[in-house]
Amino acid sequence: MSDSVLSGKGITKVFGFGDKKTIAVDHVDFDFHERELVSIVGESGSGKTTLVKMLLGLLSVTEGDIYFMGKKRDISTRGKKREYWKGIQAIFQDPFSSYNMFHKIDSVLLDCINMRGGAGLPRSKKIEMMTEACGFVNLKFAELTNKYPFELSGGQMQRLMIARIFLLKPKILLADEPTSMIDACSRATILDMLLQCRDEVGMMIIFITHDIGLAYYISDSVYIMEHGKFVEHGSADDVILNPSADYTKRLINDVPKIHAPWDFGKALG
Numbered sequence: 198m199s200d201s202v203l204s205g206k207g208i209t210k211v212f213g214f215g216d217k218k219t220i221a222v223d224h225v226d227f228d229f230h231e232r233e234l235v236s237i238v239g240e241s242g243s244g245k246t247t248l249v250k251m252l253l254g255l256l257s258v259t260e261g262d263i264y265f266m267g268k269k270r271d272i273s274t275r276g277k278k279r280e281y282w283k284g285i286q287a288i289f290q291d292p293f294s295s296y297n298m299f300h301k302i303d304s305v306l307l308d309c310i311n312m313r314g315g316a317g318l319p320r321s322k323k324i325e326m327m328t329e330a331c332g333f334v335n336l337k338f339a340e341l342t343n344k345y346p347f348e349l350s351g352g353q354m355q356r357l358m359i360a361r362i363f364l365l366k367p368k369i370l371l372a373d374e375p376t377s378m379i380d381a382c383s384r385a386t387i388l389d390m391l392l393q394c395r396d397e398v399g400m401m402i403i404f405i406t407h408d409i410g411l412a413y414y415i416s417d418s419v420y421i422m423e424h425g426k427f428v429e430h431g432s433a434d435d436v437i438l439n440p441s442a443d444y445t446k447r448l449i450n451d452v453p454k455i456h457a458p459w460d461f462g463k464a465l466g
């Protein structure tokens with residue numbers, strides 16, 4: 198298998214103390230590889246977003262070590278954190294939380310170019326790059342300049358997030374239910390854009406979802422999360438076609454079997 202880009206040993210997050218203690222993530226181990234698409238599947242409250250925030254460095258890790266590109270992660274200073282974020286980026290459930298509402302869209306995109314070391318490029322080159330990124334997600338840059346993020350629809354905002362990723366070209370993209378706010382049609386488009394982004398930029402994607410059917414459809418590997426623990430992981434085929442944990446079997450049984458032939462004998466029996 199290709200090189201490890203992100204791995205963790207015994208990653209744990211405990212919120213609160215004493216009676217109020219919640220173990221949101223409980224000693225999870227993982228190893229993600231270059232260009233891999235991994236889904237983390239679990240019900241609400243299983244600890245998915247908490248894990249994502251630790252991976253991004255937005256939440257401290259109570260216990261355990263994270264390794265990025267084969268080395269122990271060090272985000273102890275602001276500078277080191279900024280450097281780390283060149284390699285790992287996220288798309289969140291709520292696109293409204295992802296932007297500074299007081300920054301116009303061009304400055305959101307310009308920040309991405311600057312972060313990649315393009316601050317000194319001529320203005321015309323920057324506009325060309327921003328136009329290309331918007332084109333990639335079917336947005337028109339010329340119509341967005343001078344607008345604020347809150348002037349966009351939810352779906353446009355989500356596409357703008359992908360345009361940011363296209364400019365930032367991180368090694369790893371964390372996508373925490375990025376399609377939850379939009380209808381099924383735009384959802385398929387967004388997923389398609391993410392997959393295309395992986396092919397063009399060569400990213401590794403960590404996709405967080407409740408939907409085991411979707412995970413099966415898009416992933417190379419699947420990790421199943423229950424009460425803060427990974428109860429099962431492996432290739433999407435192994436985990437979903439041949440599940441060993443009861444929890445995984447339950448998640449699979451909850452999926453409406455739209456493709457299964459209707460069993461009249463059973464229905465009438």
Ligand SMILES: Nc1ncnc2c1ncn2[C@@H]1O[C@H](COP(=O)(O)OP(=O)(O)OP(=O)(O)O)[C@@H](O)[C@H]1O
Nearest residue numbers: 212213219221239240241242243244245246247248
């Ligand atoms: N800041 C916090 N303080 C205290 N408890 C928290 C905090 N954030 C999350 N938790 C708790 O940790 C557990 C895991 O929450 P988390 O948001 O990671 O779940 P999730 O799997 O992302 O759920 P969902 O699918 O609904 O987004 C929950 O019990 C939650 O109440």
Ligand SMILES: [Mg+2]
Nearest residue numbers: 245246247373
């Ligand atoms: Mg969540």
